[in-house]
Amino acid sequence: MPAVLYLFALTNLVIGTGAFVLSGILQPLAASLGVRVAAAGQVMTAYALASALLAPLILLATGRWPRKRAVLLALALFAAGCAACASAGSLTTLLLGRVLMGAGSVFTALAAGVAVAVVPPERRGRALSLTFLGMSLSYAFGVPLGTWLGLAHSWQVPVWGVAGACVAVGALLMLLLPARIGAPGASFRGLGQAARDPAILRVWLRTLLYFIAIFSVFAYAGPVLLALNPLTPAQLSLTLVLFGLSGVAGTLSGGWAGDRFGPIRTLRVQLLVLAAMMVLVPLTRGHPVATVVVFVVWGVAGFGMMSPQQVLLAQRWPEQAPLLMSLNGSMLYVGTALGAALSGAFVDVLGFHRLAWVGLPFALLALVTLWFDAAQPARRPASAEA
Structure with a gap:
């Protein structure tokens, strides 16, 4: 794989840590600012909405820029x-x-747009899985480390740390990233046709649905795990780390499986496994080992879906891949917010230990969208891509 993809993975580790570290230190943050924890929790909403709305606009605004300058x-x-x-x-x-x-x-x-442009089509899945690996690593290492620093010192410490890390990786990219990269920039040209493509719409809908399913539980991961089994703080942290590591395994295996078996077949298996684990989560109450096993399998399936989804976008409309991927990211963040809101509305009725059943219908609906796709999406003729 091109060396730049490893640097992209490192940068995504920094970004993922910065995006989610505050969720683990909301109590000291709220106390410092003199607000309620519920109000402080809106930091996640602000980030999600800004990512969903502003990132595609910035992609369009910088569409004619060299990719290095945009990065x-x-x-x-x-x-x-x-x-x-x-x-x-x-x-x-x-x-x-x-x-x-x-x-x-x-x-x-x-970074995803560059990744699919610098490798042959048959290696896009692995290239994207490597690029997104940093996000999975942030769940496993960055967020737990940042949470520990925030609780041991002050909530500002990990945030300043992420700012410094951004400057550091930015300097590395400035030195090592080629000035000219043969990757497409985003533009409105052809976007309307791409956005009306049923195959593209299904990818976006599927991302929205399965992130609603995942975050109906993940948004309340700590309370859910404690409701299933009494855990010490160390045991809870270890379980979350194992979940993050399962995400790393899922990211890598999802990219490999997408290249080996095709993205549609890979997604069918992943969604079936995800739905099965969501059925089983409440049934592991009182069985801590079973809970860990189910969550680890869940992590492998859930985190593994991003790469095959992005490959579908890149295969269908290569010249619009960066913008289509950004809009897919918008669906991710909208799904994250909706999953958290939906499960929050049902928690008093079902309790934390049954929240997985709230998201289960959305996982099944995501699986249904695959019935409309062929085993491998048809590539558009070269003339249509010109």
Whole structure:
């Protein structure tokens, strides 16, 4: 694999850590700003909405730029947002910083567009899985480490750390990323036709549905695990780390399986496994080992789906891949917010231990969307791609 993809993975580790680390230190953050924890929790909403709305606009605005300049702009925005958050004295300033960070998250779509352009088509799945690997690693290592630093010192420490790491990886990219990369920029040309393509719409819908399913539980991962089994803080942290590591395995295996068996077949298996695990989660109550096994299998299936989904977009409309991937990311963040809101509405009725059943219908609906796709999506003729 091209060396730049490893650097992209490192950068996504930094971005993923910055995006989600505050969720583990909301209590000290709220106390520092003098607001309720529920109000502080809106930092995730602000980031998700900014990522969903601003990232595609920035892709379009920088569509004619060299990819290197666009990548460095994204990192600059993310670093500036982190600095604004870390120095915030009010919730308003903190939320504005999170909006900047959400705009900078366009880096992930830019990197994905470069990844599919610098490898042969038969290796796109593995290239994307390597690029997204950093996101999985952030769940396994970055977020737990940042949470520990925030609880042991102050919530600002990990946020400043992410800002510094952004500057560091930005310097590496400035030195090592080629000035000219043969990757397409986003534009409105052909976007309308691509956005009306039923195959593209199914990918976006599927992303929305399975992220609603996943985050109906993941948004409340700690309370869910504690409701299933009494765990010490160390046991809870270890379980979350294992879940993050399963995401790393899923990201890598999903890319390999997508290249080996095709993205549609891979997604069918992954969604079937995800739905089965969602059925089993409440049934593991009182059986901690079974709970861990189910969550690990869940992580492998859930995290593994992103690469095959992106490959479908790149295969269908290669010249629009970066923007289509960014809009797919928008579906991801909307699904994240809807999953959290939906399960929150049912928690008093079902309890935390049954929240997986709230998301189960959405996993099954995501599986249904695959019935309309062939085993392998048809490539458009070269003349249609010109």
